[in-house]
Amino acid sequence: MGFAAKALENAHKELGDPDKVHDLMDDIAEQQELANEISSAISSPMGFGQDVDEDDLLAELEGMEQEEMDKQLLDVDQVPSVNLPDVPNTVPTRVHVEEEDDDEMAALASWAQ
Numbered sequence: 742m743g744f745a746a747k748a749l750e751n752a753h754k755e756l757g758d759p760d761k762v763h764d765l766m767d768d769i770a771e772q773q774e775l776a777n778e779i780s781s782a783i784s785s786p787m788g789f790g791q792d793v794d795e796d797d798l799l800a801e802l803e804g805m806e807q808e809e810m811d812k813q814l815l816d817v818d819q820v821p822s823v824n825l826p827d828v829p830n831t832v833p834t835r836v837h838v839e840e841e842d843d844d845e846m847a848a849l850a851s852w853a854q
Contacts, residue, residue, distance in 0.1 A: 756762055 756765075
């Protein structure tokens, strides 16, 4: 019994007064609460189980695509010059159709009647 009393006395000396014990218990409670929050955050699924409106997502995607397209259109560099052929200065003349073509057309017209 004397040994138990001595051990209890040493425990009281180490712990000090009851205020230190309460502070220690508060610290332990805070750490447990923090551990529970971390555990809850880790165990909760990300993005699953949430109601997501696909129309809203598509509208947001279209808006982002439009912004990107606008950005690309506004950031166009100077268009390089391209060597194009000159515009003709004269009026084209009518090419004479050979009589052979006229004969073939006449034959075709007579056949169609």
